[in-house]
Amino acid sequence: MLCPMSTEATGTGVDEIHILWTSEGMSCDGDTVSVTAASLPSIEDVVLRAVPGIPKVHLHNKVLAYETGDDFLAPFRAAAQGELDAPFVFVVEGSVPNENIHDGDGFWTAMGNDPETGKPKTLNKWIDELAPKAWAVVAIGTCATYGGIHAMAGNPTGCMGLVDYLGDDFRSAGGLPVINVPGCPVQPDNFMETLLWVLHQAAGLAPTIPLDEQLRPTWLFGKTVHEGCDRAGYYEQADFAYDYNSPKCQVKIGCWGPVVNCNVTKRGWMDGVGGCPNVGGICIGCTMPGFPDKFMPFMDEPPGGSFSSALLSVYGPFVRRMRGITNRSANTEPKWRHPGPKLTSGYQPRYPESV
Numbered sequence: 244m245l246c247p248m249s250t251e252a253t254g255t256g257v258d259e260i261h262i263l264w265t266s267e268g269m270s271c272d273g274d275t276v277s278v279t280a281a282s283l284p285s286i287e288d289v290v291l292r293a294v295p296g297i298p299k300v301h302l303h304n305k306v307l308a309y310e311t312g313d314d315f316l317a318p319f320r321a322a323a324q325g326e327l328d329a330p331f332v333f334v335v336e337g338s339v340p341n342e343n344i345h346d347g348d349g350f351w352t353a354m355g356n357d358p359e360t361g362k363p364k365t366l367n368k369w370i371d372e373l374a375p376k377a378w379a380v381v382a383i384g385t386c387a388t389y390g391g392i393h394a395m396a397g398n399p400t401g402c403m404g405l406v407d408y409l410g411d412d413f414r415s416a417g418g419l420p421v422i423n424v425p426g427c428p429v430q431p432d433n434f435m436e437t438l439l440w441v442l443h444q445a446a447g448l449a450p451t452i453p454l455d456e457q458l459r460p461t462w463l464f465g466k467t468v469h470e471g472c473d474r475a476g477y478y479e480q481a482d483f484a485y486d487y488n489s490p491k492c493q494v495k496i497g498c499w500g501p502v503v504n505c506n507v508t509k510r511g512w513m514d515g516v517g518g519c520p521n522v523g524g525i526c527i528g529c530t531m532p533g534f535p536d537k538f539m540p541f542m543d544e545p546p547g548g549s550f551s552s553a554l555l556s557v558y559g560p561f562v563r564r565m566r567g568i569t570n571r572s573a574n575t576e577p578k579w580r581h582p583g584p585k586l587t588s589g590y591q592p593r594y595p596e597s598v
C-alpha cells in the first residue's frame with residue numbers, strides 16, 4: 244500500500260529505499276548491461292542486503308525487472324505523485340533530448356504513456372516530476388552525465404547531460420546536486436561504489452559524498468588514466484608504439500590517457516581485468532565532459548602528445564640505454580659466488596689469527 248513519500252533531507256534513518264532507474268534517455272542501455280558485471284559490490288549484494296548498514300533496496304530497472312508495462316511503471320507513477328512508500332534514488336541513463344525544439348507534434352524519447360493524455364510521457368516530463376522529489380539523483384554513463392555521443396556537434400535532437408537540463412543549482416530532496424558517474428559505458432564498480440555511498444549516506448552512516456567540479460566522485464576520478472597505466476614506464480622512456488600490436492605506450496597512435504580523468508587502468512573493467520590502454524585500447528576520453536568532439540579524430544596523436552613526446556625524446560632514449568646497462572648488471576650474480584678454493588667475497592675477519 245502506498246503512502247506519502249518522505250522528503251527528509253538529512254539522510255538519517257532511511258531504512259528502506261527505491262531505486263527508480265530509467266534508461267529511456269538517448270542511450271544504448273550499455274550502462275545497465277555494464278553494471279550487471281559489478282562485484283564491489285554486485286547488484287545482488289545490494290538488493291539482497293548483503294552489505295551491512297544499507298537500507299532495504301527495491302530496484303526498478305526495465306532490463307532487470309520481472310514486471311512489464313503498467314506494473315513496471317507503477318512505482319515511477321507513484322513517485323511522480325509523491326505517493327511512493329519510501330524515499331527513492333533516481334538513476335538516469337542516456338542523454339536528455341530537448342523536447343522544446345520540435346516544430347509540431349512528436350517527441351524524441353519517452354517512457355510509457357501518460358494516463359491523463361494517453362500519449363507517450365517524455366523523459367523530460369519524468370525528470371521534471373521525479374528529480375526534485377528524489378532523495379538523490381545519479382546520472383550513470385557519459386550520455387546522462389554530459390551528453391556523450393548523442394550530443395556531439397551536428398546532432399538533431401539538441402540533447403544534453405542531466406545537469407545541463409536541470410541546471411547547476413539543482414538539489415535533490417536529500418540536498419545533493421546530481422551525482423555524475425561517467426564512462427561509455429560506466430565502469431561497473433565505479434557506479435556501484437557510488438550507489439553504495441549514497442545508500443550509506445541515506446542511512447545516516449556516511450558523510451556527504453565528495454564530488455569534484457564536474458560532480459564526479461573524487462576518489463574515483465581524481466587521477467588520470469596515464470597515472471595508473473601499465474604502459475607508463477614506456478612513455479617515460481620515450482618508447483612508443485606505432486601499431487596496435489605493440490605492448491608499448493600508445494600516445495602516438497591516439498591515446499589521450501595523460502589528460503583524462505579515469506581510473507580503469509588502476510581498477511580494470513571486471514574483477515580487476517582490463518582497463519583500456521592496459522590491454523591495447525587507446526584512451527579516447529570517454530569519461531570527459533568534452534567527449535567525443537574534443538577527442539576527435541580518434542586514433543590521431545593528441546595535440547599535446549607530439550609536444551610532450553618530443554621533449555621526452557631528448558632524454559628518454561638516453562635514460563632507457565642507461566637503465567638497460569644497469570638492468571643487465573642487476574641480472575648478473577656477483578662474481579664471488581663460486582665453488583673455488585679461495586674466498587673472494589671480501590670478508591674481513593675480526594680476529595684474523597682464528598681463520
Ligand code: SF4
Nearest residue numbers: 472475492493498500
Ligand atoms: S598508453 Fe596512454 S595512458 Fe598508457 S602510458 Fe601511454 S599515453 Fe599514458
Ligand code: SF4
Nearest residue numbers: 505519526527529530
Ligand atoms: S581509459 Fe579512456 S576510453 Fe577507457 S574508460 Fe577510461 S576514459 Fe574511457
